[in-house]
Amino acid sequence: MILIIGEPGDRHVRHVTARLDARGSPYFLFDPRRYPSSAELTVDYDRTGAVRRFLTCADKRLDLADVRAAWHRARVRPTPAPDVPEDQAWWVAETCARFLSQLYECLDCRWIPERPASASAPLYQEDADPPACAPWAALPVRNQAPSPENKLHQLSVAGRVGFAVPRTLVTNSPERFLDFYDACDGGLISKRAVNLAPRVGGVATRPYTVSARRRDAANSSAVRHAPVMFQEKVPKRLELRVTVVGRRVFAVEIQSQDSYRQQTDWRHHPEYGQSQFYATHVLPEAIERRCVQVVEALGLTFGAIDLILTPDGEYVFLEVNINGQWAYLEDMLALPISDAIAELLIDGTAYLDCTIPATAENPGPGA
Template sequence: MILVLTCLDDQTADMVIDRLNERGARVARFDPGVEFPADAELSTWFGKFPPRGVLATRSREVVLERVRSVYYRRPTPYLRESPSQIERFTATQARFGVGGILASLPCQYVSHPWAITAAEHKPLQLAIARRVGFDVPATLVTNRVDDVRAFATEHGPIIYKPLRATSYTGPAGEPAVIWTAQVTPDDLDDTVGLTTHLFQARVDKVADLRVTVVGGRVFCVRIDSDLLDWRQDYDRLSYTVVEPPPGLAEGCLAYVEHLGLRFGAFDFALTADGDPVFFECNPNGQWGWLEDATGLPIAATLADLLLEERP
């Protein structure tokens, strides 16, 4: 059995499940943050024997010690917004009980949830990127406005980007996104002191590279647009499958190995000289739209990885 942990509406996971079904694999899909405990039951036994357990959903019964691999995509968080005291208690117990059991199975993970959690921190990403030899733009993480002004004087123009994507609403309550944006000294005031912020020297780029690592395979796509942050408007993007610049594939593989990942979605700027500059690596980033646009066999490669025999 291959266990897919993700939300119920995840078209990217659907692509991998389709490839697994084509190969005749037995697949169980489970969203613990939604299905447990209303639509699922779980028991696991520990003692003087290897752990054993069973997960029963409405459509599947999964013997946990027989799970071959886990595809950890994007399950719903256990804790809802503004929970009551009882909801907070039960969600926390589920997170550490169900979540702890599903994270301790003796099988391979793509990728392990605890490795993903660690790898989502941008300061760690920047440190590991430099360690594996990537060119990293000058970066400042701070809540000191004077340091940002000095940084802008030394490295300007500079950009701001959130350290973590966070749900946000606009003035009328509509969903909003904080994109990467250029900032000037006039934009800086004492509100910088309210929390940590990430500022970076703006890279003079001619294109972006999206590099997707699946196991030992590396897929590289050039993204051309006139946008500072290409995620703002997918209709203005064009894609070209390219060979990674020299050393880039090796660096990406070293990066994911260092962090214990089996997957990584890297973003690089490409300069006029053809040099890649590291921006970030999303350890659980989206890739489905890239396969649709380019025909790259990312879903099939993930299916192969999940079916791979592990020592």
């Protein structure tokens, strides 16, 4: 299958589709202006990080795993639905544009002219006034690996090195959301699909991870307006912030379940930053190596990884913050993170051989 990202009225698109029709080559035409109001994108992951991606437009459904070549012709942005409030329209359009770029990055196929890169999306300060007409966020600039900030890519990488990940759905389809809600018996959390905060009444917000509730299912039509990331609610014994510097690993456990306020998102409430909820943590050697492998597979030398330790003793990967905060951990627990960064800057010292044998269950970062 050939994916054409373009406008039906573009004569360049008409010329090429005429030639494809003459040759009997199937193609799927996607106009980004139809997303999210009349097009649906759904990405879902199982607990091993295996992924499925679907695009539905004009009652036609495309399994993106079938795409063997893509032509990125469009120079247009997603268009919010008419009923989106005026102060939210820019956020919806920008969120959708960035999400499209992340999705394109993850499609392993032939690209013309080049595979788009999500890192090229314009990054505005959350407290800055949005421009009247934001630049196109998916301009093709390279044909390399996906950006390390791409959360879709991070989940796949984590699964490849052997981590369990939460069952995950990213969608703007109310129907897919409800199906996932039922499949998880209502035990879901929701997150931003991209790292961009909306403005409400002209004031920048800081959205946190929240539990999906019955009222969210009852108001499922709101999902249509922009992609949302939903994940199964993983039971927690502890949460961990694992800071990787080169091949040094500093693991801190967060007793988030000791406080009702912290149980869903430990950053959300006043207990965040209080030392009684933090302690150093000794990771199993295999988990420590996987943390290093994830960071290296993303092309990084530093990463702050969020994990969950379940009551059954399983370590579940959530995400990597490529420039995550760590000074408060060093101050509270006397961790030598700044020393490790200084040494890495000076001589690039590596402290851990993270090579482990590849197996069917753990094929390694190059698989």
